[in-house]
Amino acid sequence: MNRTRTSIVDIARAAGVSKSTVSLVLQKSPLVSEATREKVNAHIAELGYIYNRGAANLRQSKSKIVGIVVNDLTNSFFAELAVGMDMVVQSAGYVQFLAHSGESVDRQREVIASMRENGIAGLILSPARGTKASDIKDLADSGIPVVVVVRNLPGAKVSTLVSDNYAGAKAAVRHLIGLGHRRIAFMGGFQDTAVFGERLRGYRDALQEAAILATEKCIIHSAPSRAGGVAALERLITIEDRPTAALCLNDAVAFGVCDGLRANGLEPGKSFAIIGFDDVIEAKTAVPALTTISVDPQGMGQRAAQLLLKQINSGQRDQESIVTSVRLVVRQSCGAPVKQLEEIE
């Protein structure tokens, strides 16, 4: 069909030099004279030559490809994370395989295998729910740098970059307590993720600190999505001594809770205080603007990619664990001090 694409020897022939010389020109070696460099470059442009990176990779047994596996691209937190990675990966001259595991460990395993066959220089993984450290053991053992982001993988001997979930949750709950709330719920998420565990711990400790008894019924599990938030709220309103505020697992859940409140004739931020987690872009413009814990997903993506590239370039495999700091961004959804709210009741 398509005639074989033009290669380095075609150029060499056209320019009347050897293929080695052309190769030298391509890698901008200072060993070639200015005259031949120009001559060769002219022919490269004329023949529309396209560098075959695969062949180079084969010879050098290394590549300029990094793999990125994300558990849920439709969640804007992860989409932004991916965009942040993309930025630094691209400007470092790398190209990325980006795959979406959809929270399936099977699919995750498949795509990682496929990436290995294609020869990635490193991998950034935001693990699907239920991923075990053993799932990436042989990858890491093979000497390919791996950076795990967002969700911790206890026991895995790789670098990790997670946000300070514990501190963030604690700060959020302290803020709610400071506003006068005493019955505070924790909404969204499932037991089995590290993120959930860490944030819940922060929530519990903040309550304990204020000598508030944390009741189990105030911890409401649900899918970590907008729809999950709606569902969680439906369960919340049925409990007696209904909480007056909630920390949500993430912003998506928080938005869902807002939706649910409205559907029940309650006004988020007025009759119920809400704090999210992540600070996705919509958090700022939503109505009411969402009080949340800012984790800067794009920045995290950038840092993760930088960490990976550093490991690729240095050749050292020693693991590094970074916990990125977070900060409370107070907006409207957590309302005014609770005295006003109590009056309404």
Next chain:
Amino acid sequence: MNRTRTSIVDIARAAGVSKSTVSLVLQKSPLVSEATREKVNAHIAELGYIYNRGAANLRQSKSKIVGIVVNDLTNSFFAELAVGMDMVVQSAGYVQFLAHSGESVDRQREVIASMRENGIAGLILSPARGTKASDIKDLADSGIPVVVVVRNLPGAKVSTLVSDNYAGAKAAVRHLIGLGHRRIAFMGGFQDTAVFGERLRGYRDALQEAAILATEKCIIHSAPSRAGGVAALERLITIEDRPTAALCLNDAVAFGVCDGLRANGLEPGKSFAIIGFDDVIEAKTAVPALTTISVDPQGMGQRAAQLLLKQINSGQRDQESIVTSVRLVVRQSCGAPVKQLEEIE
């Protein structure tokens, strides 16, 4: 650092056969006897062999990689589009380079160049704003199948897959007219994209059909994002004879408009009717649930990927233009018939 990875000859040596035999086993050829197949497979498993697809690609001068370039991954429409593509690409045994152009034609050019060097079998492109047909001409000329999605690229000789923007916009405006609205705005988007042009044309024709005069001041440009929607609404409320309804360029803008209305003490769906475009996942659960034109981005992604794979496999480069049909999904944001609204005024 890392000892050279085990190759086909290592296996051959271990199993006491030739590398050709191992190759045959790898590609599940029926020519090898059952006995040797098992023996070889045992050694493959034992040595932890990883297939080097790059080497195979070099020899065969073809690859199992498709490139996907998306203009804005943080927009959930495109994120879902990418997920749809990912699904079919992955299950066809391909792997995808996914890049985010961030609406920059320069970056888009760079990533496409990089993908070509890495040897992609085909490309799916959702063009950045301002992309010209000439930008992908030589790619298409080189015989690599290209599918352009979402935004039309007039003049490009490649297959395209776009949703029926014209019909969708028309249906939406007809619906608003049917509810009794007469002053209807078109909000969001910029002049220079094909999508904007097509939807605006649908809007105009529907108004004309009903003998309603379309005034230019009812067409409000803004960024096609949530923030853009907020900004657009701020401008809308200043005009005299304020419209009672709006068709928004997309759901993101529509959500922004809702936010803006609330910030101005107006209630979306009650005092102002809104219709979006795209039907992103949040549209259903938002409050009020968004009336919108459903385009099923994930399905579009799947169809685009299927179209590309078909071209890759068949080797035929004849272009195909698919316009996917859309449908109006009526929810709460467009409110009840306008008589009630007029009474409020």
Next chain:
DNA sequence: CTTGTTTTTTGGATCGTTCCAAAATATTTA
């Protein structure tokens, strides 16, 4: 036990680069 068939296996060339030692050319020095 040959010969003829069929089934398996195999060596070497190949894909497009990079790398290296060695060759060719240019430049300097005595």
Next chain:
DNA sequence: TAAATATTTTGGAACGATCCAAAAAACAAG
């Protein structure tokens, strides 16, 4: 100008797979 040195250029061997023609082994028939 010849020798010594510095600068450029080059051929061929890798890298790890596939492909193909041909060899080897297994089997059948006479």
